[in-house]
Amino acid sequence: MSTTFDRDAWQAELESNREETRDYYLTQFNWRGAQRPEGFDGPRYFPASEEWRKSARLDREAPGTGMRIQLQTSIGDLRDFDVYGTFVFEHNGEQQRLTAYKMVPESPDYDVLFVPFKDATTGKQSYGAGRYLDVPRQDADDYTLDFNTAYNPSCAYSPRYNCPYPPPQNTLKIAVEAGEMVPSEHD
Numbered sequence: 773m774s775t776t777f778d779r780d781a782w783q784a785e786l787e788s789n790r791e792e793t794r795d796y797y798l799t800q801f802n803w804r805g806a807q808r809p810e811g812f813d814g815p816r817y818f819p820a821s822e823e824w825r826k827s828a829r830l831d832r833e834a835p836g837t838g839m840r841i842q843l844q845t846s847i848g849d850l851r852d853f854d855v856y857g858t859f860v861f862e863h864n865g866e867q868q869r870l871t872a873y874k875m876v877p878e879s880p881d882y883d884v885l886f887v888p889f890k891d892a893t894t895g896k897q898s899y900g901a902g903r904y905l906d907v908p909r910q911d912a913d914d915y916t917l918d919f920n921t922a923y924n925p926s927c928a929y930s931p932r933y934n935c936p937y938p939p940p941q942n943t944l945k946i947a948v949e950a951g952e953m954v955p956s957e958h959d
Contacts, residue, residue, distance in 0.1 A: 777825075779822065782822075782825075783820060786820050786920055786921070787820075789921070790815070790817060793814065793815055793923070794813070794814030794815060795814075797812075797814050797815060797929065798812075798813070798814055801926075801929065801930075802930075803929070803930045803932075804930050804932035804933065805930075805932060806929075806930040806931060806932055809955070809956055811956070812955070812956065815923075815924065815952050815953075815955065816952070816953040816954070816955065816956070817951065817952055817953060818897070818920075818949045818950050818951060818952075818953060820920050820950075821920065821949070821950055823950075824918065824919035824920050824948065824949070824950035824951075825916055825917075825918045825919075825920070826861040826862070826863065826916065826917045826918075826919065827861060827914070827915075827916060828859040828860060828861035828914075828915045828916065828917045829859070829860050829861075829913055829914060829915070830856075830857045830858070830859055830860075830872065830913045830914075830915055831857055831858045831859075831860055831913075832856075832857040832913065833857075834855075834857055834858035834869075834871070836855045836871070837855050837856065837857050837858070838854070838855065839854070839855050840852055840853070840854050840855075840876065841853055841854075841855055841873075841939075843873075843888070843936040843937060843938075843939060844936070844937050845934045845935055845936050845937065846901060846925070846927045846931070846933065846934060846935045846936075846937065847934045849934060851876075851934075851936050852876040853873035853874065853875060853876055853886065853936075854873060854874040854876055855871060855872075855873060856872045856873055856874050856885050856909075857871075857872055858870065858871050858872065859871075859872055859887065859907075859915065859917060861917060863946050864946070866946075868944055868946065869941070870887050870889055870905075870917075870942050870944070871887070871939065871941055871942055872885040872886070872887050872907065873885065873886045873887070873888075874886070874909075883908065883909050884906040884907055884908055884909060885906070885907040885908075885909050886904065886905075886906060887904065887905040887906075887907055887917070887942070888902055888903070888904050888905075888936060888937070888938035888939070888942055889902055889903060889904075889905065889922075889938050889942045889943070889944060889948075890902040890903075890938050890942065890943040890944070891943070891944040891945075891946060891947060891948040892944070892945060892946055892947035892948075893947050893948060893949060894943075897949070897953050897954065898922075898924075898948075898951070898952065898953055898954060899924045899925070899928045899952070899953075899954055899955070900954075901925065901927065901928070901935065901937055901938075902925075902937060902938040902942075903922045903923060903924055903925075903951060903952060904922065904923055904924075904925060905917060905918075905919065905921065905922050905923075905951075906921070906923075919948050919950035919951050920950045920951055921951060922948065922950060922951025922952060923951060923952045924952045924955065928952075928954075928955055929955055
């Protein structure tokens with residue numbers, strides 16, 4: 773079953789989500805005792821680009837699928853995740869792979885696959901510890917990974933959060949110029 777891509781609806785939804793995120797960081801985010809940076813006006817983003825909406829196949833037979841693993845976090849803890857499979861997609865004719873995880877314990881209200889990743893922008897234009905994608909889980913193996921929705925972990929804004937680091941296999945050699953950038957030009 774094929775659906776038609778509505779560019780205007782996609783752009784409107786992306787802008788609405790970005791405005792909601794900006795409002796959240798300005799009015800509701802718990803800085804946990806850290807100071808909000810002077811001049812902070814919410815997250816910064818790469819320009820929206822359809823190029824970063826990637827058709828992907830979920831490989832549910834990839835090595836490690838079904839295993840429980842632990843990812844190190846920003847405060848040195850280990851957090852449990854279940855390996856759900858590996859997303860396979862192309863960029864500029866080259867195959868890319870990102871492991872997808874289910875949170876442990878699972879939340880019935882939050883049925884998404886967690887995809888932490890680093891790329892060639894990490895530590896330069898994007899946050900040094902990596903970024904996250906939340907991908908709504910579905911029964912079919914054909915997905916769209918929209919890197920325009922890639923976001924920084926909470927620890928990018930306050931070091932008092934405990935954020936999982938992307939595992940080494942989720943480091944892309946390509947520059948994903950989409951989604952959230954470093955929180956400020958001075959970071």
